[in-house]
Amino acid sequence: MNDTRDGVSAYDPAAVESKWQRLWEERGTNRVDLRAAERPYYNLMMFPYPSAEGLHVGNVFAFVGSDIHGRFRRLQGFDVFEPLGFDAFGIHSENYALKINQHPARLIPANIDNFRKQLKRVGLMVDWSHELQTIDPRYYKWTQWVFLQLYKAGLAVRRKAPVNWCPECKTVLANEQVIDGNCERHPGTRVVQRYLEQWFFTITKYAQRLLDNLSWIDWSESTRLLQINWIGRSEGAELVFRTSSGEEIRVYTTRPDTVFGATYLVLAPEHPLVDRLTAPAQRSAVDQYRDRVSRMDLVSRRVGSKEKTGVFTGAYAANPATGEEVPIWIADYVLMEYGSGAIMGVPAHDERDFEFARKFGLEIRRVVVPASGGEGELPFTDWDGVLVNSGAFDGMPCREAARAITQWLSERGLGSFQVQYRLHDWCISRQRYWGPPIPIIYCDHCGTVPVPEQDLPVELPYIEDFRPDESGISPLARHEEWYRVPCPQCGQLARRETDVSDTFLDSAWYFLRYPSTEFDDRPFDPELTRKWLPVDTYIGGNEHATLHLMYSRFITMALHDLGYLPFEEPYKRFRAHGTIVKDGAKMSKSRGNVVVPDEYIAKWGADTFRMYLMFLGPYQEGGDFRDEGIAGIRRFLDKVWVLVKNARRDEGEIDRAAMRKLHQTIRKVTGDLEELRYNTAIAALMEYVNTLRETGVTAASMVEPLIVMLSPFAPHFAEECWEILGHDRSVFEASWPKWDEKLAEEEQIELVIQVNGKVRSRMQVARGITEEQAVQRALQDEAVQRFVKGRKVRKAIFVEDRLVNLVT
RNA sequence: GCCCGGGUGGCGGAACCGGUAGACGCAAGGGACUUAAAAUCCCUUGGGGGAAACCCCGUGCGGGUUCGAAUCCCGCCCCGGGCACCA
Structure with a gap:
C-alpha cells in the first residue's frame, strides 16, 4: 500500500516535511550573515496581523508567492534575507479582546505563538532570528523615536479635528467602523461628530514628491494608479471674493474660466468667516443649520447623491470678474478640509451647483457653449467649450480662458494659480489603550514637551480595566501613577499624552528594523541599512495600497530628509498579489x-x-x-x-x-x-x-x-x-x-498555411525556411489547391517559422 | 458618477509584439490491470454536420481596422476592486 507500482516507496509528505523543517532549523539553512553577505537581497512580505482565527489561506497565498521569489533569488546566487514579524497593536485586537473579555496583553501573544507555529508549517525560508513584534517595547521604543524625530522636524502637529464618536462605546471610531451612520458594534446607535485635539503627521507637505516618485519606482501598475488617485492632484485657481465690509473669501476652483457665471458663494458650515458674515436676520437659521450639521457623523455627511441643504447668511460678496454682488450661503456639501472650505457657485457649469441653485432658486447664468456648436444642455460641464457672457473673454476656448482669466485676476490681486491635493494629513491619535503611547508630556509651565529620547520607551502600562468609561477620555488617563509625571524640563508635576498612536505608524517603518532587531541602542544600524535597504522586492495586497504603502513612503522620505536614511523610497520593487476566492x-x-x-x-x-x-x-x-x-x-x-x-x-x-x-x-x-x-x-x-x-x-x-x-x-x-x-x-x-x-531550438517546425486568412493546412518544414520555398511548397499542398482553385494568388504573407497566408 | 482590472470549453485557467484559440490541470466518458474496488496506466473530450477525408461555427454583445483580431479602435452589457458632494 505504501509502494507505487514501480516498486519504490511512496512519497510521504508528513515525514519529509517534518524532517526538513527540523534540519533547516538545526543547520540554520534560512539564516543569513547580514554583515558578511556579498550579494544582499532583501525579500520582504507584508507582515501579518495575528488574529485569533489563525492563519488564513489569503495569508498563505501571499507569503508563499513571496517565499518562492526569495528562494528563486537565492538559487540565482543572492544572499536572501527573508524576515517576518507581527503587526499586533491596534483597534481590531483591542475590540476582539473586549468582545471575548480577555486582556490583549495576554491574548495577543498567544495569537502570535499560534500564528508562528502555523507559519512554520508552511515551510517559508524565513530567518526567524530577526522576528519582530510591534507590541514589544524593544520595538515600539523606536516607533516613539520616529514620532519624536517628526515632531522635532515640525512634521507632527496637534490640532482640533472632527472625529466619529460612538455614545455607546464612549470612544472614537475609525471611518470604516461607521456603517450607515451607526456604530459597527452597536447597530442601533447613531455615531456623532466631535471635535478633539489630535496629533497629525503633515504628509500633505510631501504630496508632490510622493506623486513625482511614482513615475519612476518599479511598482505594480494597479498600485501606482491607486496612489495617484489617492493623492488626487488637481490644478486650478484660488479666487478672491470681497464683501463690502472688506472680508476676503477665498475659493478654490478648477474652472476659473467659468467665474463670470458664479452667481453665489457657498462656505462650509464650519468656515471661520461664517460668524462674522452672518446678518442678524439670518443668525438663528444659520446657527440652527450649523448645529444640525455638527451633530451628524463624518461618514454620512459625506455620502453623496443626497438632497442638497443649506442656508443663506444674509451677506454678499463681489464677483471678482463681474463686480456684481452675489449672495453667500453655507451648505454641508462644501467640505472644510478641502481647498479653502469655500466655493463659488457656477450652476450652469457644475452638476452640484446646478442642483443647489435649482433647489434654492438662485440665478443660473450660462457662460460656456459647446465648441461643437449648439447650446448644450445645462449643466454643461465639458472642458470642450467656448466662453460667452464673459466680457473680453468671449469666444475663447475654456482651457485657454482658464489660464487667461486667472492671469487677469492675479494682476488685480484677486486670484492666483493653485494646485490642490485630495490627500489629507495623517491623523495618528487613537483614544484607545492598545497601542504605543505618544511620547509627549504636557506641562502647565513649559507647554508641550517631547519625552527625552533616553527616557524611551514610554511603556504601555498594564491596566486591568482598559475599557473606555463615561468620561470619554483614553483609558490611560485613569492610570494616575502613569499619567502624572514630572516635566522633563522643569521637574514640576505634568501630564502625559494619553492617546496612543495609529497602528499604521508601527508598520510604516518596520522594514527598517528587521536587519537591526538585535540592537537596543539604535532603531536601525546605519551600516546594515546601507547594505540591505531599500527593500529589493516587497510583496503584499492592494488593500494596503493607499494607507500603509503611502505612510511608509512618507516616513522614509521624512527620515531621509532628516539625514537618517540614504534613500527616499523604501521599496525598489513592489508587486501586488491577487485574492483567493472560493466558489467565485x-x-x-x-x-x-x-x-x-x-x-x-x-x-x-x-x-x-x-x-x-x-x-x-x-x-x-x-x-x-x-x-x-x-x-x-x-x-x-x-x-x-x-x-x-x-x-x-x-x-x-x-x-x-x-x-x-x-x-x-x-x-x-x-x-x-x-x-x-x-x-x-x-x-x-x-x-x-x-x-x-x-x-x-x-x-x-x-x-x-x-x-x-x-x-x-x-x-x-x-x-x-x-x-x-x-x-x-x-x-x-x-x-x-x-x-x-x-x-532549446526546434529544428523542425510546423508551418501554418492559410488561404485568405483561414487555416487550411500545416506542414513540417525545416526551421528558417525562406519565404520563397514556403510559398512554393504551400502551393503544392493538396488542401490549399482545393481552396485556391482556379483563382490567382494575388499576394502571399509570410511570417518566419509561423505561417504563410495566400490571398486570392 | 469617475478611475482601474476582468469576461475564453462542463470547471480553474493558457495563448510573448495582431499570426495554429483552448497549453497545463480538474471533472467526465471509454479501455487496460484487478475476483472486485481504490490507486496507476492508455485513449477521448469547445459546439454542430459527416461513414470518413473533411467542412461550418466559436474568446460577453454590436460595429470597425487588417491578408489575418481573444489581442487594436469605437459604442454597449455584466462581474470584481478603488474613489466618491474633492469644487
Whole structure:
C-alpha cells in the first residue's frame, strides 16, 4: 500500500516535511550573515496581523508567492534575507479582546505563538532570528523615536479635528467602523461628530514628491494608479471674493474660466468667516443649520447623491470678474478640509451647483457653449467649450480662458494659480489603550514637551480595566501613577499624552528594523541599512495600497530628509498579489466558505498545498480555490518522486526531444519566475515531466534541473529528492540551471498555411525556411489547391517559422 | 458618477509584439490491470454536420481596422476592486 507500482516507496509528505523543517532549523539553512553577505537581497512580505482565527489561506497565498521569489533569488546566487514579524497593536485586537473579555496583553501573544507555529508549517525560508513584534517595547521604543524625530522636524502637529464618536462605546471610531451612520458594534446607535485635539503627521507637505516618485519606482501598475488617485492632484485657481465690509473669501476652483457665471458663494458650515458674515436676520437659521450639521457623523455627511441643504447668511460678496454682488450661503456639501472650505457657485457649469441653485432658486447664468456648436444642455460641464457672457473673454476656448482669466485676476490681486491635493494629513491619535503611547508630556509651565529620547520607551502600562468609561477620555488617563509625571524640563508635576498612536505608524517603518532587531541602542544600524535597504522586492495586497504603502513612503522620505536614511523610497520593487476566492465569492465567515490552511496541510502536505495555491490562477490576480484541483498537484509530485527514484547515473545517449524540452523549460520557468507568473511556470514543469515520462528518459542529469526548478514551490519535497539523488548539501545551495538557446531550438517546425486568412493546412518544414520555398511548397499542398482553385494568388504573407497566408 | 482590472470549453485557467484559440490541470466518458474496488496506466473530450477525408461555427454583445483580431479602435452589457458632494 505504501509502494507505487514501480516498486519504490511512496512519497510521504508528513515525514519529509517534518524532517526538513527540523534540519533547516538545526543547520540554520534560512539564516543569513547580514554583515558578511556579498550579494544582499532583501525579500520582504507584508507582515501579518495575528488574529485569533489563525492563519488564513489569503495569508498563505501571499507569503508563499513571496517565499518562492526569495528562494528563486537565492538559487540565482543572492544572499536572501527573508524576515517576518507581527503587526499586533491596534483597534481590531483591542475590540476582539473586549468582545471575548480577555486582556490583549495576554491574548495577543498567544495569537502570535499560534500564528508562528502555523507559519512554520508552511515551510517559508524565513530567518526567524530577526522576528519582530510591534507590541514589544524593544520595538515600539523606536516607533516613539520616529514620532519624536517628526515632531522635532515640525512634521507632527496637534490640532482640533472632527472625529466619529460612538455614545455607546464612549470612544472614537475609525471611518470604516461607521456603517450607515451607526456604530459597527452597536447597530442601533447613531455615531456623532466631535471635535478633539489630535496629533497629525503633515504628509500633505510631501504630496508632490510622493506623486513625482511614482513615475519612476518599479511598482505594480494597479498600485501606482491607486496612489495617484489617492493623492488626487488637481490644478486650478484660488479666487478672491470681497464683501463690502472688506472680508476676503477665498475659493478654490478648477474652472476659473467659468467665474463670470458664479452667481453665489457657498462656505462650509464650519468656515471661520461664517460668524462674522452672518446678518442678524439670518443668525438663528444659520446657527440652527450649523448645529444640525455638527451633530451628524463624518461618514454620512459625506455620502453623496443626497438632497442638497443649506442656508443663506444674509451677506454678499463681489464677483471678482463681474463686480456684481452675489449672495453667500453655507451648505454641508462644501467640505472644510478641502481647498479653502469655500466655493463659488457656477450652476450652469457644475452638476452640484446646478442642483443647489435649482433647489434654492438662485440665478443660473450660462457662460460656456459647446465648441461643437449648439447650446448644450445645462449643466454643461465639458472642458470642450467656448466662453460667452464673459466680457473680453468671449469666444475663447475654456482651457485657454482658464489660464487667461486667472492671469487677469492675479494682476488685480484677486486670484492666483493653485494646485490642490485630495490627500489629507495623517491623523495618528487613537483614544484607545492598545497601542504605543505618544511620547509627549504636557506641562502647565513649559507647554508641550517631547519625552527625552533616553527616557524611551514610554511603556504601555498594564491596566486591568482598559475599557473606555463615561468620561470619554483614553483609558490611560485613569492610570494616575502613569499619567502624572514630572516635566522633563522643569521637574514640576505634568501630564502625559494619553492617546496612543495609529497602528499604521508601527508598520510604516518596520522594514527598517528587521536587519537591526538585535540592537537596543539604535532603531536601525546605519551600516546594515546601507547594505540591505531599500527593500529589493516587497510583496503584499492592494488593500494596503493607499494607507500603509503611502505612510511608509512618507516616513522614509521624512527620515531621509532628516539625514537618517540614504534613500527616499523604501521599496525598489513592489508587486501586488491577487485574492483567493472560493466558489467565485470572497471568503468570509458569514458565507461559511473559509478555507482553513491547517486541514489542507495536514491532509496533503505543505508542498502540495503551496503549489496548488500557486497553480490555481495568476499570482497577481488571484484565483478560485477548489478542493478537486489539489489532487492534480499531488499526482504531479508523485510522478516526480518516481522519476527521482528511478534516476540513473549511467546515462548514455539522451533523447534529443527531451533535451530540447529541458532547455525550453528552463527558459520558460526562469522568465516566468522573474515576473511572478507561477501558474504558468508550474504548467511548464508539468509538461517537462510528461516529456520525460513519454520519452522514458531516466538520466539523473535530466532530473536534477527539474528538482532545482521545483524547489521554490515545493522546498521540502525538493530537498528530499535532492538527497535521494545523492547530494549531501541543501538543494538551496545548488544553482539555478541555465539554458542553451541552441539546444532549446526546434529544428523542425510546423508551418501554418492559410488561404485568405483561414487555416487550411500545416506542414513540417525545416526551421528558417525562406519565404520563397514556403510559398512554393504551400502551393503544392493538396488542401490549399482545393481552396485556391482556379483563382490567382494575388499576394502571399509570410511570417518566419509561423505561417504563410495566400490571398486570392 | 469617475478611475482601474476582468469576461475564453462542463470547471480553474493558457495563448510573448495582431499570426495554429483552448497549453497545463480538474471533472467526465471509454479501455487496460484487478475476483472486485481504490490507486496507476492508455485513449477521448469547445459546439454542430459527416461513414470518413473533411467542412461550418466559436474568446460577453454590436460595429470597425487588417491578408489575418481573444489581442487594436469605437459604442454597449455584466462581474470584481478603488474613489466618491474633492469644487
